[in-house]
Structures are given as structure tokens and as C-alpha cells.
Amino acid sequence: MTKFIKRGYLVLVLLFLYVPIVVLILQSFNAGVSRAKWEGFSLKWYADLFQSPAITNALYITVTIALLASFFATIIGTAAAIGIHAMRRRPQAAMMTLTNIPMTMPDIVTGISLMLLFIFTRVQRGYVTMLLAHITFNIPYVILSVLPKLKQMNRHSYEAALDLGATPGYALRKVILPFVMPGVITGALLSFTLSLDDFTISYFTTSPLVQNLSTLIYSEARKGIKPTMNALSALMFVALLILLLAINRRANKAQETKTNGGTR
């Protein structure tokens, strides 16, 4: 009986989370424009998708920014995590405080402060400024994904490599990086999804001429969102789902081979 109540409760909570998403996806197949009335199944919003330059352009900007931002953030963040890990206690604490600042800052303050920076330095807001902002808010997430992996690592693994004649560079490439790779991938994925979904910071650091999907949706929210947008986000949702399932399966497989003792 209690088991039934517990499961029922979880189902209800999940229902609450999924209802709007189901509605959204249903709307994307609705023949009519109405948000509430079902007027028959249609794929016309999906066909419309690629005829709307505003949407394709925003999609292009969103995806390229997410890719570039997660790429740069992963490199800078991974290097930083390795550096921070090697530091003595006091500078390490200072660096962690520095890392925590943007994490504890509300998005709106991050966005506004960067906007002020760009205005103050007379840099025109647009694609590059949005990219810089995304890299900035992504780096701490990469660091926080990689650092725990480094801490998990046997303190002496790196030294063992040096002991066996490896130069620091070689030890870094062949011992540290392979070990922290799962953390690096987590950080990169997290950055990518955060970038894709970001609205507030993008809103303040770009110009109305360079819109990503979120800012485009925002500017259209008043006029009413076209079902085309629903179609697009349904597609992106499914794409992300497949991507992450694939990664998850690969990770599981790798785990299996490892526990099986590695076969060649």
C-alpha cells in the first residue's frame, strides 16, 4: 500500500513536469494555429521550419554558439581544473572562490554586468560578445565537473608516471587526461546544453540583429508563438535525447569492457 502511494506520488510529480511538454509537441502537429483546439494532424509546421529565415538563422546562431562556447570553455576549464588541483591550499581556495562567484551570481546580474563591460569598452554587442558571455558562464561548470575526477585520482598516479621516466607533458597526456576524460565530457555536455538553453545572459549580451532561439522566442512571445517554433524545439528535444542516449550507451559499454577485464 505505501509502495503504491509512493509510486503514485512520483508519477504525479513527473506528470506535472511532462504535461506542458506533451502539449507543446501536440501543438506542433496541430493543423490549426489555435493553441487549445485540435484541428487535425499535420506536418506543415515542420515543413514551414526551413522556410523561415528568422528561425533557421536563430538555430544556426544557437547551435554554433553552443558548440564554440562549450569547446573553448572545455579547454580553458579543463586546464584550469588541472592547474587549480596542483595548487597549494591558499591559492587553491582563492581560485575556488573566484569560480564560485559566477555560480552564485544570478543570471540577470551576469548578463547586465557583461553588457556594461561591452558598452564601457565600446565593443558592439553581437555574435562575438554573446559567445564570450557563454564561454564565461560555462567555464565554472567544466571546472566543477573535472575537479572531482582529479580528486578521485590516486595522488601518486602522476608521480608514478614521472618516476617511470615520463616528462610532465607526457604524464599529463597519457595519465591525467585519460583519467579525467569522463569529467571533461560531462563538462562539455553540460556547457553545450546550458548554452543551448540560455536566455537571460544572451538577452543582455547580444543585439536585436543577432538572435538565438531563446531571444527570438522572447521577442515573439507577446505576438504569440507560431507552432513552427514548437516544431523546432520538438525536433531539438528529440535530437538531444538521441545524442545523450547514444553517449550513455557508449559509456555503459566502456564500463562493461572494463569490468570484463578488457578483451582484445
Add this chain to the structure above:
Amino acid sequence: MISMRFPPWAIGAMILGLAGFAVMVAANVRQNRGVKRSLFAYPYSLWMVVFTIIPLLLIAYYAFTDRSGQFTLENFRTFWDSNHEMNKQLAELGFDPAALGGARGTVNVDTLVYSLWMAFLCTVICLFLGYPAALFMADRQFRLGATLVILFIIPMWMNFLLRTIAWMSLLEDNGLINSILTALGLPRMQLMYNSQAVLLGMVYNYLPFMVFPVYNALSKQDYRLSEAAMDLGASPILTFWRVTMPLSLPGVISGITMVFMPSVTTFFIPRVLGGGNTEMFGDLIERTFLSADNWNVGSALSLIMMVLILMSLTLLRKVDPEGEGGSTI
């Protein structure tokens, strides 16, 4: 599309930073100890100074200066009294503001109080909805826990603006819920454009941020601790109350932080679901910056918000000094 120009001094500073890095690396290599690994954090520190520290200092700078760049505290007075500037101008023009009914404008303070109240409600609701969910998921007999965590994450991949807008289709006057009500012969309800709708949107968006850290804290807990408690004669309820719950507090604290912060500062949800009726502090800041174009007052408001958030974080840290619940997704 890529249109920007960097002023020469910015480029100069960048070159200087890189040169400093190169010198440090070279010095290390010459000492025959290879590159010190702590130097790997150098590009990051440089990045953070330029894109986090300096921007924050800029907010402080604008908050304490007027439009001509002179030091002033007027921006904070405007926060306290939103009519302050208007009344001052009236006085300069020779009018008596009091005679014109120019009393203190409480809009800004009211908005702040309202935002804090809404964020508090949202946090409490998320805690009461999320804690049981996390507890049931972390149950050792329940094998689907890890899978359910993924089910909680997946909705977050849908653009959050669209998800919020989707609630409109449910709550509208002729939306899904009202359609069902009419079909059942019940009267329509006003579900949109009020505080409850905004609260619903906030809870909907931030609930996972409460579930994850609490689930983490609970599932990491050694189950033998609660077994020990029961072994010593504690009933399941007492065991939960005396052992399981206190030990999950770091996760709860972390969840509270992760829900409260974005709730205070949200500026999209109230606009969509609250119409114009329920402005929150995030909206106010955005409006002051972009519509009223008043960076100085806007900066002052941002600064006030940051101080409030820092204060509440410090308070929470006291409860959880290790920050062990500090887990994102």
C-alpha cells in the same frame, strides 16, 4: 554577422596578459622542472578577471555614480523612493512636491518585498513537493531511482521559455483546463495573469533543482545508519526524523539555494504568466536598464539584489559549512 571593434587599449591589455603568461612559462621551463601545472589556471584567471571581476566592479561603479560620473548615493535613494528624482526636479522648477501629492514612491521596495515573498513561497512549495519525491526515489528497495533522475532532467532540455509558454495554452481563458471545465459543465476560472500562475510557473521550472541535490544527499547516505537507528528501537518515523532527515540537510540547503536564487531574479515567467500585473525584481532591473535606460539606478538595484543573495548564502553556509550538498546535475 560578426561585427565588433576592440578599442586599442583592450587589445594592448590582452597582449600584456599573454606576454606575462609566456614569461612565466619560459621561466619555469628554464628551471628544468617542466611547466608547473598550477600555471594551467592562468588563462582562466585572466578570463575571469576580464569577464567577471571587472564587470562586477562596473556595476558597483555605475551604482555609486550619476550620469556625469560623479560619486553619488542618489541611486539608492531612488530605490527607497521611486519618486525621488521626479520630486527633485519638481523642486528645482520651483514647485512644492508635497503640494502636488508627490509622496514617497514605494514601487521599488514593494517589488523587492513581493519578489522575496514569491521566491520564499516557491522554495517552500518546491521543498514540500520535491523532498518526498527525492526520498521515494532514494529508497533502496526502489530500483528505478537512477532512471527517474534522468526523467527529471529530460524536461529541462526543452527550451524553458517555450515550456513556460506551454503553460499558457493550459491556463488561458479558452485553454485546455478551462475547456475541460466547461465540458464538465463547470464555470470557467481565471487562471492566468495572477500571482498563482507565476508561482506555478516558477515551481514548474525550479522543482528539479530541489529534487537533484536532495536525492544526491539521500542516496549517498549509508543505509546502515537508518538500520542502526531501527536496531536501537527507533520507529521508521523517528528514524527518518532523527537520522535520515538531519543527514540530508546539506542537500536541502543546496536545493534551497538553487531554487531561491533564480526565483528572486526571474524576469521572464512573471511577464508571460503574470501579464503586466505582477512585476518582480528581475523585471524591474531589466526595465530600468533597457526601457528606462537608467544604468545607474539599474546598477544600484542589481547591487542591492546581489547583497541580499550573498547575505542569504552566508546564512545558509553557516548551516552547511562544508557545502557538501553542493551538487549540480
Add this chain to the structure above:
Amino acid sequence: MAERPQLIKLEDVSKQYDGAEVLSDINLYIRKNEFVTLLGPSGCGKTTTLRIIGGFEHPTTGRVLFDGQDITGLPPYKRRVNTVFQKYALFPHLNVFENIAFGLKVAKRPKDEIKARVEKLLTLVNLKEYGRRSVESLSGGQQQRIAIARALVNEPEVLLLDEPLGALDLKLRQEMQLELKRMQQRLGITFIYVTHDQEEALTMSDIIVVMREGYIQQIGTPKDVYDEPKSAFVANFVGESNIIRGTMLKDFLVSFCGAEFQCVDKGFGRNVPVDVLIRPEDLQVVEEGQGMLKGTVRSVLFKGVHYEMIIDTGEFSFKVHATTMQPEGAGVGLSVIPFNIHIMRPMPVELVEEEEAGE
């Protein structure tokens, strides 16, 4: 036997972390083919000393010499010493074969040579068939052997071992002690071994270096250290002991517990306070009224090989090991032959108190 040449020499080495001194005035040389153990409680500086030899730490002052050459500033990858780390530090992303081959791959040796040498080492450590296994699937003892094989692959002149047996259970530890000793003799390599286990040190070493709070307390053969400890600390740390405050009346005569005893030590002066050491197995329990001391049995514990009795003489409670037991409460006599009374210079009072508080 001809003196073997000194291979490693530490000269006036000291090390400070953030102002706190963890090693002071370490002067130590290690000969070729010696099995040297650095022994001491945690925090005594033994691991730091080892890491300085390995090149992972740099001394604040002093020099490290290898074969007469100064290697103080040399990074670990340029030193001809290899280390078996605490908890092994095997690379989790590499399998057994790849772990052992690591040092050879770094040195860019040809493939067939790598294969041959790794196979040879796997045979040496009795894990011939395990090359393809992942290191995480191995037991503690097996991981231990892999760590040794990995460290030996570059044929170092010195092998540094940092508490290598600490994580193993008692039986396995004793087996590995013998195996390590055999390996050292067969390969003719110098071993520098760090442990806090005095029994391990006594079993395996040619030379034991007893350390405490950053200082070397005594350097000597296991027999020296056990039979002739230079201080109460060494006596207490290595083996069990009764340490009694006494007075050296003159050469060969000491007084403690209200009686005078013949002994074999001299050169302390007349009427000087000293520490007197008597090992529990060196005390004989005799009938009441006989012997030099008289006491009451306070407790008896059966320890397998012998009984451990606490015998209270009023001034001091002696720990005694004997193969026959006396019942609790019995009155007995205690006797000890002069050869087994060992006189030491007394420790400063504050150190003694610290020692007792620590127990």
C-alpha cells in the same frame, strides 16, 4: 667483507612546509645493495625523506647525492630510482601489461623488447597470465606485485617503497615480506623501504633508520636498534619495553626501584640520572623472596607464545613475558641478569610526558 660504495647520500637535508619544519638536518648514506628501512610513527618525516630521494619534493636546504653526483634539482623522470607507491598508484585506464610497459613505452623501446621484458617481470611476480586483466579486477596482493613489477621495469639502481604492504592483511603481509627480501637479494638492487611497522623493519632490513618528528633518532642494524636503543623513544617504538627512571651510581652499577643492580654499561659518570631499559622477555619471574625485586601480579594475559603479566613492585609496574604463569594477586620475585639491563641517556621530561600522553 669489503665496504660497499655509498650510492645515495643526503647531506644536511631539511624541509619546510609553510614555515613548519618537517625534516631537520638529515644526514644519511645508503650503500649499494643495502636494504634500508626508514622507520617511525606517522609524521616523523620518513615519507618526505623518501620523496626527496625520488625527486617529488625538493629539500629546503641540503643536497642529495647519487653516485657522488648532485641530483638535488633533478626531476623524478631523470633519476635512476623508481618508486612503489602507497596504495600502488596503478594507472586505472591501462591494463596490467600496459601498466608495466609504461616506463618502457616512455623510453620508446622497440615493441618486441617491451613484450619480452614485461613477460619476464610478470613471471618474476608470479602473475604470468594476468597481462590483459584490468588492474581494478585484481586483489590487493596482486596489485601490489604489479606495482613492484612496474617500478622494476626500467631496471633502477634503487627501488623506493612507501609502505607497500600497508593495505594487505597480516598473513599476506608476512608472505610478501619474505618475497620482497628474496627479490632484493636476487636482483641486487638497493631497497629503501618506508614503514611504521617495527616488526616488518626488523625482519627485512640490513639497516634501520629510526625517525621521529623530522629527526633521525638512530641508525643501525636491526640487532643494534633492538638491543642497544639510543633512547627511550627508540626502545619503546622498536619492541616492547620497561623503561624505568634510575640513577647511574658509577660505572657498572645502577640503582632503580630502590635496589642496586650490576650492569655492563659505563661512561655515564657518577650519580647521574638515566633511563633503564629492560625488555619484558628479559625479566625472570622467581619465587617470592628470591630475586632482586618483589612484587604482585596485577594481571595476566595469554598471548599464544607466552603469557604477559603486569607485576607491580610498588615503584614500577613491570611488563613481563614468561612461558609459565602466576595467578593474579600472587606475590613473586623478579630477577634480571646484568647483560640485559640497558642504560640510556634520559629523554628530556617534556618528551617523556608527550610520549606517555600519546599512548
